[in-house]
Amino acid sequence: MKTRAITGVFFVAVMLGSVLLGDYAFTFFFLLLSLLSLDEFYRLVRTGSVKPQRQLGIALGLLVYLPVAFHFFRGTPLDFLLVVVPAAVLVFIAELYRKHENPFHNIGYTLLGVIFAVLPFSFFHALAFLPGDYRFHLPLGFMLMLWASDTGAYLFGMKFGKTRLFERHSPKKSWEGFVGGMLTSFLVSVVISYFYSELSAVEWGVMSLIIATTGTLGDLAESMLKRSLGVKDSGSLLPGHGGLLDRFDGLLLSAPLVFVYLYFILAR
Incomplete structure (x- = not known):
């Protein structure tokens, strides 16, 4: 428990620091986080019969993250993102020469990794630049509401949880915890709306509901992945907490949807 608490405090401090230290620190940190x-x-998915193309996949992740990041960060055209097309084709070509028994499993997991682990962080990074220049309020508000949702779901679930939410993938989650997480996240959005004026109180509230709902679904999706592979944690990078995907599972589905929602509000 002590190790978990120390890791948690350090993790939160680094996350907050990456947001508050400015656009360069924010961009670099989430690039590193997405590649890790x-x-x-x-x-996680590598087995005796499935071997994704790790090096080529990481290169493809870079070619996805950097053009999107620099488009919002420095206004460079998104045309550079087209380099992803030949890189993705190269994944298929490379598999022709690998002589593995499940080539399309390898291709599928290589491409899925970029979609599952890089795109969400790209969308989260883009949130900070939607107003036109770097504003840490949006990613900070996102993280606070996501953490509030996780904390509320845990506390309400422990105290009142009786009705299983999705027992097949996560036997501990309950509907009571889910509702508690939504309520806690919404209350945090009300507080945030008093300090940050980029969004109205209603818009912050809607954002909190998107985060609480899709954050829970992202958690379930990551649990589904681990159960299908027969593992408990996605990794061991964070002592007492598991891996990065375990800590950011709530962001995987919520960040892209929150970006789409805010895009139509702020980029109009």
Whole structure:
């Protein structure tokens, strides 16, 4: 428990620091985080019969993250993202020469890793630049509401949880915890709306509901992945907490949807 607490405090401090230290620190940190998560994904799914193309996949992840990041960070055209097309084709070509028994499993996991572990962080990074320049309020608010949802779901689930939410993939989650997480996240959104004016109180509230709902679904999706592979944790990088994907499972589905929601509000 002590190790878990120390890791948790350090993790939160690093996350907050990456957001508050400015656009360069924020961009670099989430680039590193996305590539470490992608590498963790490849190590997680690698078995005797399935071997994703780790090095090529990481290169492909870079070619996805960097054009999107620099488009929002420095206004460079998204045309550079087209380099992903030949890189993705190269994944298929490379598999022709590997002589493995499950080539399309390897291709599928290589490409899925980029979608599952890099794209969500790209969308999260882009949140900070939606107002037109770097504003840490949006990613900070996102993280606070996500953490509030996780904490509320845990506390309400422990106290009142009786009705299983999705027992097949996560036997400990309950509907009572889910509702508690939504309520806690919404209350945090109300507090945030008093300090940050990029969004109205209603818009912050809607954002909190998206985060609480899809954050829970992202958690379930990551649990489904681990159960299908017969593992408990996605990795061991964070002592007492498991891997990066275990800590960011709530972001995997919520960040892209929150970005789409805010894009139509702020980029109009």
